[in-house]
């Protein structure tokens with residue numbers, strides 16, 4: 641399949657002359673840098689953050705390239721996945737004219753970002769088994785449908801989307817398919833990354849916020865063709881990822897063994913928590929999870945939510961979302977945190 645993202649990008653983005661920063665204009669070494677209005681007198685901090693960060697995050701991208709066996713040219717680093725979602729919408733969707741497709745129940749930021757840019761949101765609900773409805777998506781798409789968001793594992797349902805189904809949907813869709821894999825590491829599968837070469841209209845999104853435990857650093861990752869990522873780079877703020885975040889993320893990514901240890905522990909706890917929750921009579925169903933949370937249907941979710949809250953345990957109420965009636969989304973905590981949750985629930989029986 642051949643696909644040129646430039647053919648569906650907004651005219652204003654294609655015509656735009658990208659901002660050229662001081663570091664874009666001079667990249668070599670020199671004795672003295674007096675070109676970026678940085679403050680050579682330093683700051684009241686011990687660590688030196690007086691220089692602007694690398695606008696293209698080379699070190700970070702090289703390390704990610706090494707870890708995931710993806711060319712660094714096919715990696716984009718964003719200020720969280722949320723920035724990547726927003727950039728995609730602003731590159732491809734003409735306000736008051738184009739639309740995006742989303743498959744609820746799913747992550748809320750796709751809609752918020754689209755609405756902020758005055759881009760229409762077309763909803764094609766997931767099937768009963770929480771897989772996307774391929775035929776309905778095909779019917780819902782038209783010329784102005786620029787982006788289709790799939791979330792795998794999906795938030796808040798916790799299930800993986802079938803990779804063959806993603807391939808089929810991508811082949812039938814004329815815009816960009818965004819596969820949000822924020823939770824993929826918890827699934828024990830490789831996700832869609834190794835199929836990317838066959839699908840030039842797909843962007844896989846990942847993050848360091850979940851499995852890597854770095855939500856506070858705000859590092860989101862986009863994987864796609866150079867052409868597609870070039871469009872995102874063209875409109876991104878030049879220094880979108882701070883020097884502190886780049887350094888700390890790199891340190892973490894160098895410590896792969898500890899990451900694997902934590903991941904294994906968390907997955908074991910997820911399975912234990914799921915088993916324990918299933919045993920409770922106030923629980924109707926614990927949905928299978930490939931993520932770090934358990935969507936759980938209760939007989940009376942409101943009473944459970946309030947009792948948990950009154951005992952200092954906060955979970956996410958998803959009961960008002962169609963398809964998630966009487967459901968709470970419970971993040972897998974430490975063994976002790978999960979025990980606290982289970983104790984409160986057991987006392988309610």
Ligand SMILES: *Cc1c(COP(=O)(O)O)cnc(C)c1O
Pocket residue numbers: 719720721722723747791795820822846847848849850855858859860
């Ligand atoms: C948590 C989450 C993200 C991560 O967002 P960041 O901005 O990278 O922290 C992305 N997608 C989904 C579905 C999520 O649940």
